[in-house]
Every structure is written in C-alpha cells, then in structure tokens.
Amino acid sequence: MASAPFQNPRGTRDQLPEDLLLIHHLERVAHEVASAAGYEEVRTPFFEETRLFMRSLGDTSDVVEKEMFTVPRRQADDAPELSAAEALANSYTFRPEGTASCARAYVQAGCAANAPAQKWYYLGPMFRYERPQKGRERQFTQFGIEAFGSQSPLVDAEVIAVALRFFQRLGFGPELEVRVNSMGDPADRAAWSSALREFFAPQFEGVSERCADCQARFERNIFRLLDCKVPRCVELNQGAPDLFAVMGEEGREHHQRMCEALQQLQATVTEDRSIVRGLDYYSRTVFEIHYPPLGARSALCGGGRYDGLVEEMGGRHTPAMGFSIGFTPTELALAELQLPVAEDLEDLRQARKAQIYVVAMTAEDRLPAMSLAAQLREQGWRVLSDLRERSGKAQLKEAAKLDVPITLILGPDEREKDHVKLRDMGAKEEQDLAQEKLVEHLRAFFGGA
RNA sequence: GUGGAUGUAGCUCAGUUGGUUAGAGCACCAGAUUGUGAUUCUGGGGGUCGCGGGUUCAAGUCCCGUUAUCCACCCCA
Numbered sequence: 337m338a339s340a341p342f343q344n345p346r347g348t349r350d351q352l353p354e355d356l357l358l359i360h361h362l363e364r365v366a367h368e369v370a371s372a373a374g375y376e377e378v379r380t381p382f383f384e385e386t387r388l389f390m391r392s393l394g395d396t397s398d399v400v401e402k403e404m405f406t407v408p409r410r411q412a413d414d415a416p417e418l419s420a421a422e423a424l425a426n427s428y429t430f431r432p433e434g435t436a437s438c439a440r441a442y443v444q445a446g447c448a449a450n451a452p453a454q455k456w457y458y459l460g461p462m463f464r465y466e467r468p469q470k471g472r473e474r475q476f477t478q479f480g481i482e483a484f485g486s487q488s489p490l491v492d493a494e495v496i497a498v499a500l501r502f503f504q505r506l507g508f509g510p511e512l513e514v515r516v517n518s519m520g521d522p523a524d525r526a527a528w529s530s531a532l533r534e535f536f537a538p539q540f541e542g543v544s545e546r547c548a549d550c551q552a553r554f555e556r557n558i559f560r561l562l563d564c565k566v567p568r569c570v571e572l573n574q575g576a577p578d579l580f581a582v583m584g585e586e587g588r589e590h591h592q593r594m595c596e597a598l599q600q601l602q603a604t605v606t607e608d609r610s611i612v613r614g615l616d617y618y619s620r621t622v623f624e625i626h627y628p629p630l631g632a633r634s635a636l637c638g639g640g641r642y643d644g645l646v647e648e649m650g651g652r653h654t655p656a657m658g659f660s661i662g663f664t665p666t667e668l669a670l671a672e673l674q675l676p677v678a679e680d681l682e683d684l685r686q687a688r689k690a691q692i693y694v695v696a697m698t699a700e701d702r703l704p705a706m707s708l709a710a711q712l713r714e715q716g717w718r719v720l721s722d723l724r725e726r727s728g729k730a731q732l733k734e735a736a737k738l739d740v741p742i743t744l745i746l747g748p749d750e751r752e753k754d755h756v757k758l759r760d761m762g763a764k765e766e767q768d769l770a771q772e773k774l775v776e777h778l779r780a781f782f783g784g785a
Numbered sequence: 786g787u788g789g790a791u792g793u794a795g796c797u798c799a800g801u802u803g804g805u806u807a808g809a810g811c812a813c814c815a816g817a818u819u820g821u822g823a824u825u826c827u828g829g830g831g832g833u834c835g836c837g838g839g840u841u842c843a844a845g846u847c848c849c850g851u852u853a854u855c856c857a858c859c860c861c862a
Contacts, residue, residue, distance in 0.1 A: 341835070343853065398860050402786075433862085462862080467786075469856070478862060549859080565859080614861070638862070662862025697820050728820055736822040747820055761822075 347474025366479040369502045370457035375481045378456045380437035386429040392436035394616025396557045403464040405430040430463035434480045439645045448651030452485035471665045480660035487655040489590050492621045493597035499637045499659045507675040515608035516623045518591045524583045531577040532558050563612050617642040637661045693735035694721040697728040697747030705746045
C-alpha cells in the first residue's frame with residue numbers, strides 16, 4: 337500500500353488563525369454571558385471512565401449505544417482475559433457531553449455535602465462517533481452551564497435566560513424562541529410509562545405496523561416511541577396518554593411557575609410536548625432554543641433539569657439544571673445570518689495585529705533590527721521583523737499588506753548615526769529619530785501603550 | 786449504521802468521442818535606473834489528476850475497490 341496523503345481524522349477540522357477569529361469571539365461571549373450571571377468556569381478531563389456515561393446518559397441512549405469514542409485501558413501482561421462487558425466497563429471514553437463530568441466532579445469535590453449551591457460553566461471539545469454531516473462533527477465544541485443545589489423554578493428561568501443572552505449577544509434577533517416541556521418526576525414517569533405501555537401494547541401484538549426501531553423501543557425505552565419520525569408510527573402515536581394528565585401537583589406547579597418567570601424574557605415561549613431529550617438524566621423541565629428564520633436547522637441549544645443525577649453519581653440528592661450549546665450549529669446559523677458584523681470582531685482583529693514592523697535594508701542591518709524588535713516587544717508592543725531575509729522593498733510591502741501602522745527602517749545611514757527612520761504607514765510620512773527618542777515617539781503614537 | 790452525489794495547483798474551476806510535455810484566474814515568490822507600500826508589466830516556484838488495482842498501443846477521461854467530503858435518514862449540539 338503506497339502512501340496516502342495525511343489527513344485530519346473524519347469529522348474533525350483544523351482551526352487555522354483565520355477561523356479562530358470567530359471562535360475566539362464565541363468563546364469570549366460565552367465567558368462574558370456566563371460570568372455576568374455568576375457562573376464560574378470548570379474544566380474536567382476530556383475522557384472519563386466509560387461507566388460514568390453509561391450510568392448518567394442511560395444504556396439505551398443513542399449516545400451510549402453507538403456514538404462513543406472508547407479506548408481500552410492497559411492491562412498488565414499477566415492479567416486475566418476480560419470479557420467484552422468487563423473490558424467495556426474497564427475502558428475510558430472521550431466525553432460526549434459535559435453534564436455527566438460536571439456532576440461527577442461536583443460529587444467528587446464534596447460539593448453535594450458541603451457547598452451544594454454551585455453555578456458552573458464549561459467550554460471545550462466533546463466527542464461523538466457519528467457519521468459527520470452539516471452541523472455535526474465527531475469533535476465539536478460545547479458551551480454549557482450547570483446550576484446545582486436549587487429546586488426552584490427560578491433557576492430554570494435563569495439558565496434559559498443565560499442561553500438566550502448568549503444568542504442575543506451574538507446578534508440573533510427577537511425571533512428567538514424558547515420551547516419548553518416537562519418530563520415530570522420519576523414517579524410521574526413511572527405512571528406515564530404504565531399508561532403508555534397499556535396504550536401501545538396492542539400495537540405490538542402479532543405482526544406490528546411499527547418500525548423496527550420502535551419494536552425495540554417498546555421494551556427498552558418506551559418514551560422514545562413518541563419521537564419516532566416514521567410517518568406510520570407518528571399516526572399510531574395519536575391519542576397516546578399525555579404526561580401532564582398523570583403528573584403530580586408539584587411537578588405541575590413547578591412548570592407553571594417557571595413559565596411565569598419566563599414571561600420576563602425578551603423571547604417567545606411555547607410549549608412543545610415533542611421535546612423529550614434523548615438522555616436519561618432529565619427530569620421536569622426540558623427546553624430547546626430555536627431561531628425559526630433558519631428553517632429546519634433552527635435548534636441551537638438544548639437543556640433541562642436533572643434532579644436525580646447527582647444522587648445517581650453517589651452524592652446526596654441535589655437538584656440541578658443546565659444547558660449546552662453547540663458551537664457548530666451556532667457557527668452555521670451565524671454564517672446564514674451574516675453575523676457577526678465586522679465591528680464585533682474588530683477589537684479581536686486589532687489585538688492580534690502587529691503594531692510595528694522593523695525593516696532591515698541590508699544584510700548588516702538584520703541583527704540590529706532583530707534586537708530592536710526584541711526591545712520594543714519588551715515595552716509591550718507587538719512587533720514583527722523579516723525572517724526571510726528579503727529586500728527592504730519586500731518588507732515594506734509585507735508591512736503594508738498586514739496593515740501594520742508603523743514601520744521602523746534601519747539601514748547603514750541610520751545605524752551610523754544611531755538613528756532609526758520611523759514611517760507612519762497611514763500618513764506615508766517618515767522622520768529620522770535618534771534611537772533613544774524612539775520609545776517616546778511610539779508612546780505618543782500609540783497613546784501611551 | 787443505510788442511501789445518493791462528488792474528489793484536477795493553497796483557493797475557485799477548465800480539461801473536447803480515452804491520444805503527445807495537464808491549463809486559467811486568484812494567492813505566493815522575484816525583478817522592472819544601484820534604500821520604500823498602489824496599479825501595471827515581465828518572469829518564476831508549485832499538481833504522485835484522493836489512493837490502489839483493472840481494461841487499452843494509450844487513462845485526468847472507462848470499470849472495480851478503497852478513502853475523504855457533501856447531502857438525506859437515524860439521532861443530536
């Protein structure tokens with residue numbers, strides 16, 4: 337087999353300097369929006385024990401069943417052979433989402449017992465072994481927040497408000513729409529599950545009209561019958577019992593109060609019974625944020641309440657609520673909306689742009705030019721000098737192309753007098769300066785940098 | 786995991802019914818009265834035609850496999 341060219345792994349992408357301008361903007365807005373509401377950043381490992389995700393997301397979730405990036409742990413040479421199940425339980429998996437790790441860290445740090453009220457956010461790469469397509473990658477970035485320790489519907493409203501704020505800050509318009517639903521409490525779901533089982537049972541007797549996936553779901557995770565997209569299955573779902581019909585008073589009131597709190601938002605809030613997040617840990621509130629002008633691809637954010645997860649992780653019962661936002665769909669949406677506008681990125685652009693370019697006219701000037709550049713960097717300026725040993729003309733050309741405002745020209749004439757020629761690229765004016773006056777002049781130009 | 790489309794220079798693409806040394810624009814590099822940014826002009830570097838195999842006197846062009854990308858499904862951020 338001859339050499340195939342090297343390529344980035346499927347579903348990943350390189351983020352080159354040009355791409356990072358936008359990414360940095362998204363990251364900045366995420367940091368700002370989260371800390372403005374009192375959330376503090378946490379960073380957990382990129383991989384965890386596989387069983388963490390199996391436990392938190394649920395064995396029957398698609399993520400666990402077919403989308404995990406799992407690597408075996410090393411075994412001692414003389415260790416006994418492991419069964420497939422043991423090997424899996426003993427493996428590591430690259431995190432497919434952020435909530436499980438946060439809950440694990442929360443318990444491990446002792447928060448559940450000692451400091452239950454925590455407001456955290458995270459921002460970083462997640463991994464899912466999926467077939468890539470538009471808006472979906474195997475390595476992608478998620479921004480999420482998690483509010484631990486309060487049962488109050490006020491938390492639900494705040495978390496949703498933070499997510500909204502993120503999109504508003506990025507320039508999304510007032511068409512932003514929050515779609516909410518409730519999954520109820522465990523007891524509600526048990527009651528609902530029985531009701532659904534009773535309702536659907538006849539459909540699975542004998543030769544079923546249901547799709548193959550649904551046949552499996554009926555046994556494994558009956559709720560997921562409800563979000564099947566096969567047309568015949570959708571028809572057969574008509575008239576299925578509604579969770580709200582069996583939901584207890586507390587859950588109902590929680591939902592009611594949250595919706596009232598959401599009235600304060602600068603966005604439309606609608607009830608959407610079809611939102612049934614695919615992960616097991618959700619309870620009560622689940623929500624999505626959509627931007628309808630984007631059409632089919634309008635979902636930007638998903639989240640909800642997970643009151644049982646901390647306990648599941650071995651901590652004391654702690655209610656919690658969070659969201660996650662994928663940068664990939666957000667980037668696509670922004671591109672479609674022709675956002676962000678240039679001004680939003682201007683400061684980032686400026687911050688990475690060189691301020692000074694030191695031009696060396698002859699070979700003898702190169703070392704002095706380098707050391708002048710080094711001195712100026714020590715003063716805090718962003719300074720370039722030519723590393724390709726090109727002509728003075730080519731250096732000026734490059735400085736102009738990079739839009740560097742000041743060039744310092746160093747040649748035999750200047751060196752002889754211990755001078756340097758300062759050229760204002762915008763005004764196209766230059767002046768001879770004694771080197772000891774240089775910093776002063778530059779300070780004046782850049783406004784006391 | 787299933788189905789469909791695509792893959793020629795860093796980028797956007799040409800490339801006739803298979804026929805000699807595979808092209809253009811942009812980008813990059815150098816030069817145009819001996820130390821200076823635009824435009825223009827001249828010249829230059831850069832391609833195992835995704836990879837592997839097959840058919841043929843001859844393959845970028847036809848066939849098979851493979852890989853990657855894009856699109857749809859599943860699901861999701």
